[in-house]
Amino acid sequence: MAYVPPHRSRTEGSGDSSSSPVSSSRKGGDFFGHDDGNNSRDGYGSYGGNRGYGGNRGNRGYSGYGRGGRGYGEGYGQRDNGYGGRNGSYSRGDNKRYGQGSFTDGVHHPAPKNEKLERELFGDPAEEKAPSGINFDNYDDIPVEVSGEGTPDPINQFTSPPINELLLENIELSLFNKPTPVQKYSIPIVGSGRDLMACAQTGSGKTGGFLFPVLSSLFENGPSPVANEGNVFARRKAYPSALVLAPTRELAIQNFEEARKYAYRSWVRVCVVYGGSDINSQLRNLERGCDLIVATPGRLNDMLERGRVSLKNIRFLVLDEADRMLDMGFEPQIRHIVDGCDMPCAKDRQTLMFSATFPKEIQVMARDFLDNYIFLSVGKVGSTSENITQRILYVEDDEKKSSLLDILSATDDTLTTGLTLIFVETKKMADILSDFLISQNFPATSIHGDRTQSERERALEMFKTGRAPILVATAVAARGLDIPNVTHVINYDLPGDVDDYVHRIGRTGRAGNNGLATAFLNRGNRNVVKDLIDLLHDSNQEVPDFLSNIARESPSGRGGRGGRGRGRSTPYKDYRKYGGGNSGSSNWGSRSNGYGDNGYGYNNSSSGNGNGNSSYGSNNYSSASSSNSQWW
């Protein structure tokens, strides 16, 4: 009989962690003043326990956020399992109340419905009857390109097959009526066992694009056999079947919440591990069983080093924001996780990569992790949604503050109906600007890598709930975050890389909604001007005359992307098809060149880490955490 680790055979308690893994110590930066004293009472930053941040149907928010003080490390879905290998059994004890199903003798047994948990995960059906503002019909005519051998036909509806029945029910509870374009293609592609590199515009449903087919397959096929490592430590190890990696803690948390929704009532237990919060509660949670793990790379590497996670059983590896995960900051950590531990090789797992942008040299590198993959691009890849109106204003540096005040005062409805996200380039500037706005009576807060994790989560919660409807952020908030009702993104400082701009403004205009993006630009930003003009053309946006003039003043040749010399003369396409050769060193410029420009700090230096406040947590692999901690 297969080895049964105790976490899959013993009866668990109810996840009764009494303390939040994070404490909240405000050091300023919020509109509501310093250390408001509510934090320990309300458990801000804990994201946890049974109340979590369930939010509204189809329009998530952080309602009930963490009150009760349990962290993610504890408190949901404990199960009482005996487990006997693939198609063996996950027998369930008293798990019904936690919505955890089982997989016995090759058959999936969903747990009975649990109204309380359902409300927590999907929102109160009485509160909102229909999804608000979602208009994916706009996407129906979107150009789609699929390349690679033997690509399966897309689906047009959520149906079973190919989607597992239980997953369909959970998708229905999310009030999703039909798949978005990226989901239409990704579901059959992944369902047919293929690897996938998928590019689709921001806010177009990529999260479901990977979670739906992965969970559907796991629900159908059950758990992998648990490896018997024959020693006492193996008993405390987690053996997940799927791994989702994300570049920031907040995105990991968001992906975890999404996965938890869709895994409701199934045998799949979802866990999240990320830096900056108590590792012990995360470890205790993993001991209770973990079938799908969402992680930031640094914290996962830490867990792997401690021997508390084994990747032997991984059947699905997902890189969310894959181009970011494979750029110079993260690549060493990703290689260590994928090649330096015990994960099955590319042929023996499915690898899925998703992003809105996918530069050619990153595609070239991604080959190392993929096996005979399909490339899917939806929309003009690397461009922005036409739902986002882009406005470029010429503003000198010393005029930015007053221009910002003008904008915020003029859009008086912003404070009552919408959220405004302001991007700056440095952590210091994030503090300076949020303090300035607060001094001018604007309800602002900030998020950046020098704030503690609990401060970051609290700032995000205040923003999402509208208590601080202005968030000043570094690039840490640029990717993936799905915050309903962000109506305006302001690039107070423009990034040096137009891809970063694409992700930043993609925090608005999501899921078919409209949004406004304003950018302050002056001659100091001339290295991004040409790429920006291309992007505006691609997205059917107005190109102001001053922008064309600055472009003419600039040296010929594309100097965008912080001097990385990549250019974006064509929106990103499958490099295998559009000429890229097979060499790892493409003619687009070496990855090791020129990343140090514009304060981006891509210097790949491994010094200076260890303050525990980096985006990825403390770890030994994090060239990114040290260098990036200078700017996000």
Ligand SMILES: Nc1ncnc2c1ncn2[C@@H]1O[C@H](COP(=O)(O)OP(=O)(O)OP(=O)(O)O)[C@@H](O)[C@H]1O
């Ligand atoms: N099939 C669907 N029907 C309706 N809404 C959907 C559907 N799929 C996803 N959504 C909603 O669309 C929004 C955007 O989805 P998601 O966050 O997955 O976008 P994304 O493509 O990953 O964006 P980004 O590039 O910024 O990471 C979310 O609020 C999500 O709940």
